[in-house]
Structures are given as structure tokens and as C-alpha cells.
Amino acid sequence: MEYEFSERLQKLPPYLFVRLEEMTAKKRAEGMDIIDFGIGDPDLPTPDVIVDEMYEAAKVNKNQKYSSSAGERDLRVAIADWYKRRYGLDVDPDTEVCVTIGSKEAIFNIAQAFVNPGDTIIAPSPGYPVYSGASTLFNEAKCVKVPLRAEKGWLLDVDECPKGAKMLYLNYPNNPTGTTCDLDYLKKVYKWCQDNDTILCYDNAYCEMTFDGYSAPSILQAGRDAIEFGSFSKTFNMTGFRLGYAVGNKTLIAGLKKCKGQIDSGAPIFIQKAAIKALSLYGKNGEVPEVIKKNMDEYAKRREALVNGLRSFGFDVPMPKGTFYVWFDSKCKTSIEFTEKMLDLGIVVTPGSGFGESAEGYVRIAITQSVDRINEALDRMRKGGF
Numbered sequence: 001m002e003y004e005f006s007e008r009l010q011k012l013p014p015y016l017f018v019r020l021e022e023m024t025a026k027k028r029a030e031g032m033d034i035i036d037f038g039i040g041d042p043d044l045p046t047p048d049v050i051v052d053e054m055y056e057a058a059k060v061n062k063n064q065k066y067s068s069s070a071g072e073r074d075l076r077v078a079i080a081d082w083y084k085r086r087y088g089l090d091v092d093p094d095t096e097v098c099v100t101i102g103s104k105e106a107i108f109n110i111a112q113a114f115v116n117p118g119d120t121i122i123a124p125s126p127g128y129p130v131y132s133g134a135s136t137l138f139n140e141a142k143c144v145k146v147p148l149r150a151e152k153g154w155l156l157d158v159d160e161c162p163k164g165a166k167m168l169y170l171n172y173p174n175n176p177t178g179t180t181c182d183l184d185y186l187k188k189v190y191k192w193c194q195d196n197d198t199i200l201c202y203d204n205a206y207c208e209m210t211f212d213g214y215s216a217p218s219i220l221q222a223g224r225d226a227i228e229f230g231s232f233s234k235t236f237n238m239t240g241f242r243l244g245y246a247v248g249n250k251t252l253i254a255g256l257k258k259c260k261g262q263i264d265s266g267a268p269i270f271i272q273k274a275a276i277k278a279l280s281l282y283g284k285n286g287e288v289p290e291v292i293k294k295n296m297d298e299y300a301k302r303r304e305a306l307v308n309g310l311r312s313f314g315f316d317v318p319m320p321k322g323t324f325y326v327w328f329d330s331k332c333k334t335s336i337e338f339t340e341k342m343l344d345l346g347i348v349v350t351p352g353s354g355f356g357e358s359a360e361g362y363v364r365i366a367i368t369q370s371v372d373r374i375n376e377a378l379d380r381m382r383k384g385g386f
């Protein structure tokens with residue numbers, strides 16, 4: 001029998017990292033020692049205290065059963081409690097919180113829940129590919145990619161956004177640019193969405209990955225009529241656990257829960273128990289736990305080694321205040337040209353153009369390698385004529 005992908009699936013471009021992985025695999029097969037700064041997956045381990053909790057929880061029979069697609073109530077309570085400690089916000093664990101299987105599915109499912117065919121979704125460009133990819137295409141929606149610009153500090157300018165859009169995705173600390181924003185900026189975007197009847201989807205996956213004393217705000221501090229997605233992935237080095245959450249407006253959360261109710265049966269309960277432990281590590285007033293401080297100290301050292309090294313080659317590289325991405329203009333005509341040059345040196349970087357055409361020439365480096373490996377990569381670049 002001949003099988004054909006649905007028209008919808010055919011329209012979907014291959015996911016960025018799939019192509020990169022293929023290119024890298026080829027080099028590895030040729031025997032090259034690869035320094036991989038590609039995908040944003042922390043190399044540092046999940047703290048033992050979290051893994052131990054999961055292990056103990058997995059041994060308990062009732063934790064081996066189906067959860068609910070909205071998540072276990074004790075985790076929803078823990079998330080609400082964390083919002084109180086971290087942001088000073090009161091949220092109702094029953095109506096304003098939903099546990100998700102990583103934040104990626106929720107970013108997609110919120111569109112399934114609220115977007116009709118022909119509706120417009122606003123996606124920042126460059127941006128996380130799911131906004132303009134699956135969220136738009138699987139709902140027969142139209143995506144308007146609004147360019148983020150270096151001269152505007154990579155902040156989305158709402159004056160460039162089309163009125164009448166159904167949904168807007170926004171993400172700071174930002175992947176791929178590493179840009180952060182303040183609460184005043186979020187208030188401006190929030191007001192624009194309110195004035196224009198646009199659902200504001202705030203992707204706060206990197207809220208705890210910050211440097212230099214900067215603390216990332218929640219969109220819910222700007223107003224309650226929005227939905228925020230959070231993740232255990234980057235904060236606690238738990239990407240493989242697949243756990244996140246959505247918090248916000250009751251109707252938006254109800255729509256997400258209804259949609260998820262048809263699709264999944266919730267994240268494994270033992271993983272949710274581990275997440276409760278993770279959140280409990282934060283202090284009474286939202287003080288960042290030692291395990292995260294230690295992580296961020298390590299990333300800070302890597303960030304400085306890499307940024308200073310790249311600057312010494314003449315690149316204009318901002319020191320990011322958030323995320324674990326270093327983002328800069330490669331000075332090549334195309335991002336792919338630079339990516340291939342680096343791959344010839346056994347170094348994997350992500351072409352900025354993969355996050356949106358407007359980022360052509362830019363490159364993202366995830367600091368998921370030790371300082372020694374970063375220095376090794378810089379050495380290879382130096383010897384390679386940079």
C-alpha cells in the first residue's frame with residue numbers, strides 16, 4: 001500500500017533539529033570529534049534529590065497508574081504555591097493551573113483549543129518553531145511572523161502586529177536570542193492584547209535561567225487575562241522527564257484541559273511527585289535553591305568564556321542575561337554558510353535562519369558544553385582562521 005502524509009503534515013517543514021542531527025551524524029560517522037552546541041538540552045544532571053524522589057514514588061503502586069490530563073492535584077497545589085512564593089500571585093490550583101507533558105505540547109494544544117481555521121496567529125520571528133509550525137498549520141490558521149530586530153533589542157514591537165489576530169505567542173527570556181524583558185514591557189504587550197481581543201500565550205520556559213541578578217517576570221503580573229507556560233526542563237535539568245505547566249485565565253486553562261483530555265492521560269504520577277520535590281526546594285519568598293544557583297554559576301562561566309572568545313575574533317556578541325543561548329551575527333551571508341564552516345571544524349551550532357527568515361546570518365550557540373570544551377572549540381576556530 002502507498003501511504004501519503006496528510007496535506008497538513010506535508011506543509012510542515014522538517015523540525016529544525018532533525019536536519020541538524022542528520023548533518024552531525026554524518027560527521028560523526030566520518031570519525032570526527034564533535035563539540036555539540038546545537039540543541040538546548042542541559043548537559044548537567046537532574047539534582048539527585050529530585051531523581052531520588054521519583055525513584056521512591058515509582059515504587060508505589062498508586063503512582064504507577066494513569067494520572068489525569070490536568071495533572072495531580074498535589075502538583076497543581078505546589079505550582080500555585082510556587083507562584084505565590086516566586087511572584088506573589090494567588091492562583092487557584094483547580095481552575096487556573098494545568099500540568100502538562102513538557103511545555104511544548106501545551107504550546108501546541110492551546111492553539112488546538114482556541115484557534116479556528118483562517119484565524120491569525122502572531123509568532124515572533126526568530127522564535128520557537130512550534131508557534132509558526134504545528135500550532136498554525138494543524139489548525140489551518142494563518143501565521144503572521146512579526147520580526148524581532150536587533151535594533152529594538154529583539155523585543156517584539158506590538159505596533160508591528162496585525163490587529164484582529166486570535167493569538168499571540170511571546171517568549172522572554174527568549175529562545176533563540178537570549179533577550180530578557182521587564183514587567184513594564186509585558187504590561188504594554190498585555191494591554192495591546194486586551195485592546196485587540198488577542199489571546200496572549202506567554203512562553204516562560206526560561207524564567208529561572210537568568211544571570212547577573214536579573215529575575216524574570218511572569219505575564220500574570222501584568223494581568224490575569226493571559227496564559228503562561230512553564231517548564232521543569234531547563235530549570236531543573238529535567239528535559240527528559242517531560243513535565244511543564246500552564247497557569248492563567250480560567251477559560252484558557254479549561255480549553256487546554258478539555259483538549260488534553262482527548263489526547264493524553266497525564267504525565268506519569270511518579271514524575272509529578274518529583275516535580276513537587278523540585279518546587280519545594282525554593283525558599284519561602286521564592287529564594288532560588290542552591291542546586292539551581294550552582295547550575296547557573298556553571299553556565300555563567302561558560303557564557304563568559306564563549307562570549308569573550310567570540311569577541312576576540314571580532315564578532316559583536318551580546319552577553320545574554322537569560323537562557324543558555326549565545327546569539328550573534330556571524331557576518332556570513334547566510335546562517336547555513338557559517339554553520340557548515342563550523343561543522344567542518346567539528347562544531348555544531350544552530351543556524352539562526354532556522355528560527356525565522358529575519359534572523360538570516362545569525363547563529364545560536366547553546367552553552368551545553370564544559371568550559372574546557374568551549375575553549376577547545378575556540379581553539380579550533382582560531383586554527384581554522386577566525
Ligand SMILES: Cc1ncc(COP(=O)(O)O)c(C=O)c1O
Pocket residue numbers: 040101102103104105128171174175203205230231232233239242243244
Ligand atoms: C522557547 C521554548 N519554549 C518551550 C520549549 C519546550 O520545552 P519543554 O517541552 O521541554 O518544556 C522550549 C524547548 O527548548 C523552548 O525553547
